Amino acid sequence: MFKVDPISEIVSELAEGPLWDPDTSSIFWSDIPSRLVHCAKITDGQSNSMKMPLMIGAIALTKSDSLIAATSNGFAMISPSGELSIIDEFLEPDVRMNDGKVDPRGRFWAGSLALDFGHERGSLYVLEKNGLRKAAIEKLTLSNGMGWSPDGTQFFFIDSIPGTLTRFDYDVTTGSLSNKRIIVKFDAGSGIPDGMCVTDEGLILVALWDGKRLELYEPDGRKLQEFAV
Known part of the structure; x- marks a missing residue:
C-alpha cells in the first residue's frame, strides 16, 4: 500500500513538519535545532536551505509566496528570500x-x-486567518502530529510523551473541538509517536520516533499495518 523512499540527501539534526507544495512538486521541512528550513524538488532532486534567526517547528503555505511559521517565540512569516x-x-x-x-x-x-x-507545559494553538490566536488544548507535554478526516468532521492529535493518539469531533465552521477520546495508547519502549497524517481514505499514518517504523490505523484506533523505515 505504501512504499518508503528518501526524498533528499540532506541530513537533519531534528527534521520536523514535512510540507508538500503541489504547485512546485516540492517538499519543505525544518531542522529545528539547526534553525534551517529546507526545500527539495521531487522532480529533479534540487534542494536549497534557508537559515533562520529562530527555531522553526512547523511551516505552512499561504496564498502568497511566503510561508507562515511556528517558531521558538510564536508565529512568523518567511519571505521567499x-x-x-x-x-x-x-x-x-x-x-x-x-x-x-x-x-x-x-x-x-x-x-x-x-x-x-516539562509536564503539561505545552498547548495547541490556533491562528485564525484574521490574525487572532487562541489555545485550543492546554496542559500538553509534547504537542506533535495532527490531521483532519477527509470530510473535516474529525481531528486527530498526538501528545508524544504520554504516548497518546486522541480523536475529537471537529466543527470546521468555528474551529472548535469536542468529544475527546483517546483511540491509541502507544507502548512505552517501542518508539515515541511523533508526526502523523490522514490519508485520502481516512486512515491515520503515524511515525514512531526511535521506533524505525510507520504504523497505519483505522479512525477508531484499530491497527492495520506497520512499515519499517
Missing part, C-alpha cells in the same frame, strides 16, 4: 513551537512544548 517577520510573539523563553498544520478552512494549528519537556 528567507527573511523572517514576527507576527505574534507570545511564548515564554523556555518554550518553543513544534509540529503544525492548516485545517480545511485555512486556520494554522501549531503546538508547543517546554525545552526541558
